Amino acid sequence: MARSASGGGKALVVYLMAGRETPELAEAAVSGGADVIEIGFPFSDPLADGPVIRRAAERALADGMRTAACLECVAKTRARIRTPIVPMTYASLLEAYGYERFAEDARTAGADGLIVADLPVDAHPELPRIQLVAPTSTDERVKLAGEQTAGWLYLVSLTGTTGARDSLSTEADGLVRRARGLTTVPLYVGFGISTPEQAAAAGRIADGVVVGSRAVETAEEGPKALLEYVASLRSALDAV
Secondary structure, three states: OOHHHHHEEEEHHHHHHOOOOOOHHHHHHHOOOOEEEEEEEOOOOOOOOOOHHHHHHHHHHOOOOOOOHHHHHHHHHHHOOOOOOOEEOHHHHHOOOOHHHHHHHHHHHHOOOOOEEEOOOOOOOOOOOEEOOOOOHHHHHHHHHHHHOOOOOOEEEOOOOOOOOOOOOOHHHHHHHHOOOOOOEEEEEEOOOHHHHHHHHHHHHHOOEEEOHHHHHHHOOOOOHHHHHHHHHHHHHOOO
């Protein structure tokens, strides 16, 4: 699904909000070196997201990006890239749409996985998805998440919401070390990673990194700016 699982390098996951420009932006991100494109489905109460992604979600909702339109966005993105695409959404959207229906429609659209930010690891085990764990997760939860996750385990590097930080969270190293002792699946670190230096720091301890808020901000400047930003992250990871 990504470099750490198959190619031996550090995986780079780039998050983009679903929208009309997303397919072109995703193509630019892949050209810059992204291994996975995570497409956020806008939600009115995104508990895990900080101000940048919240504002992007508000704009997307105002532009009519509901679940069906987001799935269409995934399909249009799939038509432009071969890189894995992972929708990121919230349980309330799946409750309204239907869990099984969503899983089937996402697969049909070309999605390779799924992240549901607020769905507990032991809820809806029939729904294959990438699991998230945080510094507050117990060892039992981390172990279960590793057993249940589809492809890789998403390590939330800090206690809080998404958003750029001045440095990599001090909680990240401890969480990675703990997870290493509890699961053998690839570990990708996200939340608070925005600079090449932070990406490299995360890459030194984990198998991959997830970059969200800064990628969304840069995407507002257009595909060229996003390509150059992602390329800077890719270069930093390749040097690890």
